[in-house]
Amino acid sequence: MGxxxxxxxxxxxxxxxxxxxxFYNTVQREGWGGxxxxxxxxxxxxxxxxxxxxxxxxxxxxxxxx
Numbered sequence: 933m934g935x936x937x938x939x940x941x942x943x944x945x946x947x948x949x950x951x952x953x954x955f956y957n958t959v960q961r962e963g964w965g966g967x968x969x970x971x972x973x974x975x976x977x978x979x980x981x982x983x984x985x986x987x988x989x990x991x992x993x994x995x996x997x998x
Contacts, residue, residue, distance in 0.1 A: 949975045949978055950975065
C-alpha cells in the first residue's frame with residue numbers, strides 16, 4: 933500500500949539536465965534506474981540552482997534564464 937509520488941520535474945527538464953550533466957546516454961540505455969546516486973543528486977542540485985536563478989530573475993523583473 934505504498935504511495936507513489938508525483939514527479940516535480942517534467943520529463944523534458946530531466947532529460948535536459950541529464951544531457952547537461954553528461955549521463956544522458958546512460959538514461960537512454962538503462963533508464964533512470966541506471967544512473968548513480970551521485971548523478972541523481974547532481975541533477976537535483978542543478979534543478980534547484982535553476983529554480984533559484986529563475987526566482988531571482990523574476991524578482992528583478994527579468995525573464996527567466998537571463
